[in-house]
Structures are given as structure tokens and as C-alpha cells.
Amino acid sequence: MFTAKYMHIYSKEDKEQHSFTMQGSTRRTGIMTDVHRRFLQLLMTHGVLEEWDVKRLQKHCYKVHDCNAPVEKLEDFINNINSVLESLYIEIKKGVTEDDGRPIYALVNLATTPISKMASDFAENELDLFRKALELIIDSETGFASSTNILNMVDQLKGKKMRKKEAEQVLQKFVQSRWLTEKEGEFTLHTRAILEMEQHIRETYPDAVKMCNICHSLLIQGQSCETCGIRMHSPCVAKYFKSNAEPRCPNCNDYWPHDIPEVFDPDKDREAGLSKSNRKSLRSRQLL
């Protein structure tokens, strides 16, 4: 029956690579080989990875398990895996960093509400601190909430009383767990958090959230038109106004007043990174 048909896929030994096509429901036919498994393991280990690293990771997994098979196009590779993960309510999600447009990937859990996802790692008052920080970030004009403003909320937290000193450390915990990013004493959402929580944020704060006029997804940091107020992610601005000498607001046609950033070029970015590391002393990067 239904069960038996799919039992067959799952009880076959791992060494085999079976490509299995069925009329009409390609979604359930995930091809799970050791290559995919290792890829998933490593992606999970790293949490969040940039596209270039993901491609290297994919090649590494092929090399380890199956030298002769052609390396599948990344998009298809990931879609394949996602078709298997679908029933587990997890997904390899692709996102773009809001500040410089780097494509990144993360394995995210779609099932539970994000705050409860963190629940087993953080105490009640810590979760509430995150909630408060999140609200400040969403309400802010720049997408950043200052450390001071967040710490001033400690008295309003649910649960055990938290001192400001403690709160500072909790904020650092959030940074290390990649829920928040810090820049010069101000905090914003880490790209990974945006990936995982976008749905939840849009549902919870429907009036306060900002959206990008171009890609229509959640906007935390970006540029805005000073006349009509629409907003765009910096990488979206870069793509939209690429090689446009006179950038104008897509909504009200007024002159776009901000600097137009460069479109992210993965090859250029890698070169820049490599030459930087040649100049920088190797030692300074070994320190804890």
C-alpha cells in the first residue's frame, strides 16, 4: 500500500544511488545518498554558510563519496534534499545578507515558532530580552537597536530579575548563536535569524514590519525614499539601479538620494579576501 511503496526507498541500503521518478509526484522522490547526508551533516554543523562555501562543501561531499558522479547544479542538489526534508518540516533556505548582498544558506526549522525554538537554550527572561530587542529592531529606522536601549528594558522582563551586566552577556550569547549581529554597540538581526523567523515576524508584527519594494520580503536594514517612504534592501537597490545613471524611485519617480551600492560579485569578493589575507599576518587570525 502507501506505506509499502515508500518503505522500499527507505530500507534500501545506502550504497545504492537510486534515481526514482514517478509520474506526477516528483516531490516525494528524494534521492538520499551518502553525498547528500554528509552535505546535510556539515551544513548543520556550520549553521549558516555563504554560497561559495556551500559549493565547496558540495564538491567535498562528492569527492569523499562518489568521485565519478558529476556534481549536480547546486540549486537542483538542494531542491532534491529539500524534497526529502519537507516532511520533517525543515528546509535548506537560501537568503541574502541585507548589508552586502551575499547569498547564504542555512538549515532551518519551519515547524515551531522561532521563539520557542530557542526555548530550550535560553531562560524565560533571556527569551523575553530577545523579544524586546527584536521589537526595538523592527521599530527602528535603521534596523539597529542600541545596546543602551535594549539594556534599559531589563526591568520589564518576564521571569527572574536580570541585571544589566547579565543582559550584556545574554546579548553576547545571542550574537554567538547567530540570532543577533553586533556593529559598534548596536544590534540587528543576524541573516540566519531573518531566514528562520521571517514568517513569524511578519505574522506577529504585521503593522510594524517593513517590506522591500523590490523583493517583497522582510526588510530590517535598507534604503528608503525620502519622498514617498518606500524601502529597498541595499542589494536590491544595487540590482535595480545597476548601470542607471539617474536612479529614480520606482514608486514616486523622485530622484533616489542615496549611494547606489555595487552588486555583489562572488569572484571579486573572493579575490579581495585572498589578497587581504596575504597581507594580514596569519598569526593574528589564530588567536582565540
Added chain:
Amino acid sequence: MSEQSKDVCDPNFAAEASNSEVCGSPGVPGGPPAPASQAATLAGLDSPPPGPSDAPPASPPPQPPSDEDDPKALQQAAEEGCAHQAPSAAQPGPAPPAPAQLVQKAHELMWYVLVKDQKRMIIWFPDMVKDVIGSYKKWCRSILRRTSVILARVFGLHLRLTSLHTMEFSLVKALEPEELERVALSNRMPMTGLLLMILSLIYVKGRGARESAVWNVLRILGLRPWKKHSTFGDVRKLITEEFVQQHYLKYQRVPHVEPPEYEFFWGPRANREITKMQIMEFLARVFKKDPQAWPSRYREALEEARALREAAPPVPCPRNSVSED
């Protein structure tokens, strides 16, 4: 890191450390090795419950698994955890939940275990029950079994009970070969600093470093054997197991010492990948001193560097996976 080393900031690093051996308490030997059969159980189930993509209806009722597959120990552990009900004679007992709910719990548990492992935190059975299984305690065995199957089929990971005594699980890679794959991505591990700290202690002493000495040094970094660290997780496990498995360290019992004490040596991989000169540079950086403040060690490092240069002239500096970036 260097800021905290003020009190052990001179070539008497070795002396300090060896003094502290006397007063330090010996490290507790690593957790009891899990019997090999336990590993087989969770992964090798030949008749798994229907695969996760199936609709719920066909899932088995929450009955004990076929006993030939489960070693007693696992059963006991699971039962111990699951059996903390308060069965009162008056109550008929809770109705079994819908299979869909068990499946969902299994998925939640899977994610929970994956995240714990990602953060290098200990996967503790009582935590699993408290945080995920909750009121489904009675069915935790079947939930656990389903989770293990999913982890094996989809991630190629074995959820293994590594210590019955402490009820700890860990995720073990089921795929061969096992390598330090983080290195494959040249990840900038903070582990490097931790490892170098231990290797340099061993080097400076000129012989094995007692576990107590190592902990005295790690104390400078705020690391303790019993405390979980936000970056390193279970530090003790990291240095006595992971670094050892990765052949960067050797962890051996000191012979003829009671109660048992253990010491660390450089592992074969450290010998291959890390040069003495790198250790000297590391020490110099950490203690803000010239490497020549450790004269005999510096001489050794120079000799080794010379030997390496002579052995392979085209390679100007030895590349290795630990410090490479």
C-alpha cells in the same frame, strides 16, 4: 586570551604548571565506553516504522521494540526516563496519542538533537524528556526510535547512548571516512587557539602534561571541566575525546599512579601539521615575550625548522590544516 595570562606570563610557565600538578586534582577519567552493541541498536533496525514521509495511519502502536535488537542497557535507560509516571490505581492510564503526534514529537526531537550537537552541547536524556517529549514520556521509547531512524536515513548520523551512567547521547557520524571536516572548509576554529594552548604546554614541559596541569592553564581562559562553554561546549570532552580522535592529542593514563591520573601528549597529527616554531610564535604572542625567552625550546624549534627547510626546499613554510585559513 593573552590578557588573562598575566599570572603565568613568563618562561616559568612550565615550572608554574608543574607546580600546580601537585595541588591539582586529577581529572576524572573519561566516561565509560558504551558497549558496541548499543550503537547497533539505534541504527540497525531492520524493520523501521514507516518512513517519515508517510502518512501517519500505518505507524505502529507504542509497543516495546523487538527485544533482540535492544540491549538491556538502552531499554533500562529509556525506561528509567520514561517510567517516571505517577500511576495511580484509580486512573485507567492516558490514552495513546494519535500517531501523527508521535511523528511530530520525533521531528521535534530530531531538531533538538541536531541543534544541541551543532552547539556542541551535551545531549542529556532527562533534558530531552523535559524539553521535547514532555507529556509523551510514556511513549518516549518509540519517539526516540523513530528519531534515530530519521537521523540515520536522512543525515547519516547515529544517535548513540554514549554513557549509560550519565545518560548522555551523542551524534556519531555513520559515514566513512571520518575526518576533521571542519578543516575541509578551513573554518576559523577557535579550537585552534585552545589546541595550541595545550600543545604548547606539553612542548614547554618537554614531556606529557598532566590533566591537572592542563586544567590549570585552561582556567586562565575561564574554562572548567564541569562547565559548558558557549563556544567550546563540553571542554573536557573536546580535549580528551575529540582532539584525541582527530589525532591532535594523545590522552593516556599515567602508569603506576593511584588514584588514576591522565596525561596529554602531542598526537601524530599534531606532529605532522604543527611545527615547533609555530608553537614558539604562539607562546611569544600569548605572553608578549620574545621566543628566545624559552632558550632550549627555541633552539629545538630552530633545528626543526632547518631540518624541514633542508628536507623540502621548494616549500618555504610548512602548510598545515590547523592554522591554515
